[in-house]
Amino acid sequence: METIEQVEITTREERIVSWYEGLFPAVCGYIQKRGGDFELAKELFQEALVIYYEKYVLIGFLPQKAESAYIMGIVKKLWLRDHKTQRRMEQLGTIDITELKQPSPLIHKLLHLLEASGKRCMDLLQSFYYEGLNMKDLSRKFGYGSERSATVQKYKCLEKVRDEVNQKSLSYEDFLD
Amino acid sequence: MRTSLIEIERIDRWLFNKHLPEERLLMEAELQLDEQLRLRVSQQKAAQHLVWQYGRKKLKQEIKMVEKRLFDSVQHRSFQNQIKSIFNF
Structure with missing residues (x-):
């Protein structure tokens, strides 16, 4: 479990930079192996960060798993959502990816x-x-x-x-x- | 603080469950009786929804801005090369 000190980065922008530097290469690897391209990797990562921010950062919830595993889990779930593999989705059951609807x-x-x-x-x-x-x-x-x-x-x-x-x-x- | 702002503060506490137990009972009773208050609560909830959507829009802009910087600046060349090698471009 992460400690408060580990997640105490001063600004939101710095957190975003650290998420990109620490996680985006792994996300790209995951997407590329499944036939996705760079644009899709960017799109899914952006969506995953917004979901993670709203569901976990804002309410002060520190996931049991490392933050990186959680964000990666959201990316995987978003990928599976788009590729309709329900059975695999269920294996990632605990991670909530309630979709970000486009504003009306x-x-x-x-x-x-x-x-x-x-x-x-x-x-x-x-x-x-x-x-x-x-x-x-x-x-x-x-x-x-x-x-x-x-x-x-x-x-x-x-x-x-x-x-x-x-x-x-x-x-x-x-x-x- | 003027009366209308005091009510806004009160509704804010109500919407975010930050009210005291005795306030809750009073508010529930008033909501039963006062149609205009019900409307103002609903409109304040709508206002909060708009603020949330605005915040989300700003966060998305911030994420895209960081992304652009990471892919445009010379300072992050090794990060860029790492991603390029994955997609072979």
């Missing part, structure tokens, strides 16, 4: 609108909810004098996004397939 046209449109009208707000909100920054780091990153100011701004930004949803007469159900 409605979400695309709203994201575009929100980026155009309030990119700073969206950046602040995603830093907290998606990158998992604490309020101390968030206030430093966005230049607020205190954690309290950053907290108030976070809720103002959330209100702004919610108002946009309200103006379009939408609710959460409209985002579900």
Whole structure:
């Protein structure tokens, strides 16, 4: 099992670099042996990193197996998903690869609108909810004098996004397939 | 903090299960009775969904940017050669 020290790399970008340098050659070898090309290896690795990040890094879950084995497991499962070999899939049963659905046209449109009208707000909100920054780091990153100011701004930004949803007469159900 | 922001903070705690047990009972009762509150909760959930999608989009961009750098810069030549030898290009 990995220790906290082993995974304490300062930035997300540095983690991505270390995943590429440490794992991408093995992923390429796996894909190449099965007849896949470089483009497919890149595509599956990118998807695997997003899945790993959302399912394991963000919630602070340290896998029993080494991080590399987990990411490799996700890549294998994605490959098998695309090649419909269900029996082999079951052998990798414990690794969850709930697919990353493409955002609907409605979400695309709203994201575009929100980026155009309030990119700073969206950046602040995603830093907290998606990158998992604490309020101390968030206030430093966005230049607020205190954690309290950053907290108030976070809720103002959330209100702004919610108002946009309200103006379009939408609710959460409209985002579900 | 103004009233509307206090409510947003409260809904945020509710959506992320960070509320106190007594808050939960009160919120459940209010949600039963107040249709407008139900709507605001649903809209806030939708807003959170949009933020998540935005975060995912940024992460994908960051991954592609790192990838491009690893394959374009002279500094990572041995990594590039390693990959090239696998695919013979």
